[in-house]
Amino acid sequence: MSVSDIPNGLLIGRAWVPGFEHPRVVTVRDGKLVDITAQGMATVRDIAESGRAGEHVRTAPGRAVGDIEAVVSNSRADKPSDTLPRLLAPIDLQAIKASGVTFxxxxxxxxxxxxxxxxxxxxxxxxxxxxxxxxxxxxxxxxxxxxxxxxxxxxxxxxxxxxxxxxxxGPDAEIFTKGQPMSAVGHGAQVGLHPISSWNNPEPEVALLVTSKGEIIGATLGNDVNLRDVEGRSALLLGKAKDNNASAALGPFVRLFDGEFSLDTIKQAEIALRVEGTDGFVLEGHSNMAQISRTPESLVAATLGEHHQYPDGLVLYLGTMFAPVKDRDGAGKGFTHKLGDVVSISTPSLGRLTNVVNLSTKCPPWTYGTSHLMRDLSRANLL
Structure with a gap:
């Protein structure tokens, strides 16, 4: 693991922790992953909606559950240890929205x-x-x-x-639903391609954490996995191109805004992408947020307001300027994924999000949803 996988700052995320039947809310303190799950503050949604997310994460009592380097390594392992935590997407009940064609x-x-x-x-x-x-x-x-x-x-x-x-x-931004609440995968997980696709690519992006009141309180990295051939046939196939099992990756943590990290930091961020294939192919690129054509605030306003409410808040992918065109299998053939590609998306302020490409039909199925979480939290007297 590189230390750049985890940024400095005020971090919030989720993890499976041995001994618990439900995801735990976690942060990072002094090189340790710390479980801060508490009654009434047992979801990232509850903390985000409290109006004091930063203060809560900074001061909440917690229990160290592992060295962060070991947890990150376990999250990326082909066969993770059941004695160590592993990271999940750092959101839970929030809607997963995305904006397109912003560069x-x-x-x-x-x-x-x-x-x-x-x-x-x-x-x-x-x-x-x-x-x-x-x-x-x-x-x-x-x-x-x-x-x-x-x-x-x-x-x-x-x-x-x-x-x-x-x-x-034109005057209106493209805003679409990338996935359902609880469907995103986290750092180290497999990301999924629909098996019908033969032309596809990663989309390295910043994603904002937004409250139900429209307040932007933090950011994370995202891979808005895209099927270029499916969407290219018809924009009406956007749902098929974008929303599949394991097609939305977020992580490793949400970094909450504080005195040292703000939306202005995001507006100047440079997002790096690296794809390493089992065939020896390497693709690198960068996406400069300063070149975005619509401001993050305007994209949030297009998503949430009097015209549409999100009572559990949302996470919003901001779009990418990077569309890979480097030839992979011969001149003029462009780029497309191969199974086993390791995709890393990084920027100093948010760390590094790494995932491995597989077919959506071969990725672990999404079986733990909102109803499961609510029942488990109720049984644990955490609601």
């Missing part, structure tokens, strides 16, 4: 997917054609502005207008 690079790649009709063999040629047609630096455009509307009109005239360009430079 110009990903905007262009979505257009390419659509124009290619999910055929990755056509992507390289289309990329050049579309860039020649657009001829404008879309990163300088403010979505919904007069300048953006002029570009939209020009693209319609040239015959390359797309629904992805609409949400990329």
């Amino acid at each position: 110009v690079v990903s905007l262009l790649e979505r257009v390419i997917e659509e124009q290619a009709r999910g055929d990755k063999s056509r992507a390289d040629a289309l990329r050049g054609e579309i860039l020649d047609l657009i001829g404008t630096d879309l990163s300088q455009l403010v979505p919904g502005s007069d300048g953006a509307l002029k570009v939209k009109a020009a693209l319609i005239e040239k015959g390359v207008w797309s629904q992805y360009l609409e949400v990329g430079i």
Whole structure:
């Protein structure tokens, strides 16, 4: 384990801890994983909604349940030890939402997917054609502005207008449901690809923890696993492309905002991606949050407000500018995952999220849901 897997700061997360039938709420103190589960504060949701999440995590009584390095290593093990904790996604009852097409690079790649009709063999040629047609630096455009509307009109005239360009430079952001509460996987877990897909990729992102009142109180790393061929066939297949078993990864912890870490830190973060294949293939890239075309605040406002409430709060993926195009199996064939790929997403302020790629049908099935958690907490007199 690298120490960069776990950032400094005020951390909250979840773990399976030996001797307990339900996930425990944990933090990190002095190199130890500390169980801070308590009556009335037995979920990340309850702590987030308390209005004093940072203070609670900083001062709550707790019990050390293992060295953090050993816990992280166990979380990434093929066969984890049943005598050590292992990390889970650091949220529980929150809705799992995502925003798309928030960076110009990903905007262009979505257009390419659509124009290619999910055929990755056509992507390289289309990329050049579309860039020649657009001829404008879309990163300088403010979505919904007069300048953006002029570009939209020009693209319609040239015959390359797309629904992805609409949400990329139009007035309304793309907000969708990535997964159901309790469905996300954590650091070290397998991430899943639907077996029908032959063109897919990781999406390294920052995800915000947002309360039911719309307050952004922290952030974590996320992998918004994407099936490019499925979504490219039709945007109406977004649910099939995005929401599958183990297709949403979050972690390793949520870092809560405090005096040293804030939303401004996130706005300047550079997110690194590294994919290492069992075939020796290595892919590296970076996503600079300063280049996002819609502010995190505006994306939260598009998700939650008078038009839509989330009584348990939510986590919101902010989108990525990184769409891998490096050829893997020959010139012009682009990138797609292979089973066994190790995907690492990192930034100094949030640590490192690492997962291993498998088919959704081969990943451990999602069997522990909200009803199970509520029953277990009730039996433990923690509600």
